[in-house]
Amino acid sequence: MSIFMDGFADGAAKYDADNGTTTTLLGWDKAAQTGSFTGDFENQANGQNLAKGFIDQGADVIMPVAGPVGLGAAAAAQEAGNVKLVGVDADWFLTAPDYAPIVLTSVMKEISAAVYDTIEQASNGKFTSDPYVGTLENGGIGLAPFHDNESLVSADLSAKLDELKASIISGDLVVESPSSN
Template identity: 50%
Template sequence: MKTTKKAVLGGLAMLGTAALLAGCGSAPTESGASGGGEAASDYLPCMVSDFGGFDDRSFNQLGKEGLDAAAKELGVETIEVESKAETDYASNLQNLVDQGCKTIVTVGFALAPAALESAQANPDLEYVSIDDPVDQDFDGTTDADNIKPLIFDTSQAAFLAGYLSAGVSKTGVVGTFGGQDFPTVTVFMDGFAQGVDYYNEQNGASVKVVGWNRDTKSGSFTGGFEANDVARQTAQGLIDQNVDVLLPVGGPIYQSAAAAIRDSGREIALIGVDADVYQTDPDVADLLLTSVRKGIDVATREAITEAGEGNFDNTPFVGTLENEGVGIAPFHDWADRVPAELSSKLDEIKASIISGDITVESYLAG
């Protein structure tokens, strides 16, 4: 298990979750929009994934689903390209520019520098950045007027998941670990820990969080975003500390956590991130207590639909509980194990976060 110190927030405050892995970019593929009627124009929206690809059952997949939904509504074609390494980003973006894309969606922080360069070189095109505001000089504004950021304050939803986890835990120990020490990873982990702390405060309890330390802003990280043996060992290290709820943050690393949970032979609840993993990955559905969701699909659909109708707006979208840009998924198979009183309390806490009566700390909090 690798433990790292969180980097200075000023330098990383607006970075997103992605990894830079060796490989080569896939050739762009064009997909027709099913239904949607006759195209009203020659509008062509496009997307570049990060290393995870569009079948990652997480934020790349959600982004593509949003793109596809917008294309269907508009009645237009799309082009998507998967990246396998950092060196693919610039060439993939230029490929899409050369093919006449009008709006280009980039997924994840790692694409931000290449997206900025492409946007500045092509001021007549529109760009949508998922999970990064493309603020390279960290002055609080996007660095190009033709880029619309879609970012998500998942600390609010993770707070609910932390309170829930503390409420269902029987061992009094819950855990979390991440792929890499980036703010869009640690925002889940810290929000989760804040929720546990609030549970303890409200209920006179002493549920312990392992894998993240709020005081030192340090925690357990795998060093990447792959479902591999390192991720499994990291999960096992937390399981060995008697956790019975586990939140892995970083795309497919939850799959390694699920394998470690099954090997343990214990009842350990898994919490998904980004998508409702119960729906996107039925193989782990029986383990899932809930998922901390980002509305990437909805935000992407709305951004592309507006752009396709000639109403591109570069105002950043920040997903919160109030605008339903973030939230927690239903309890699904765990529903009968979550007391009704606890479920009702979560509704109250959500309302208090929205009203401002409960403050959730976050690098995105204004």
């Protein structure tokens, strides 16, 4: 879970460094590995209340790494009317269609890649019980399309995302998280 939040924090920092801007990140401190949590993955009201607190502090993009609790955050974002969401695990534009208009994109766990790789290893007699780590390189994680919010992402920013993805895959840009060790 914190690996997603670390990536979001690093992405904001990279954007700021490249564009001379200052982004305020609420709810997560990468260095301390601490943040704001609801205490469970089910209570959507808790997610809605936590997200509302972030919105009251000026958040305009929320990434709820919270399972079903994230739907509460989506409700708060939708109610605010000027807040976008970055979904987690699957493409929320498709899996949470009631919130599709506010879904900017989603960070996806591409489980099918893990299943395919595991079956391929087993069929070749090379299966191990080592943990599977999804990466951009092996297709185990990805970023969903911007769908109906594509107009909010400039061509330059979209090209920069493609460039950063290629740099991560090639190893020229190293992404680190204490949670990935």
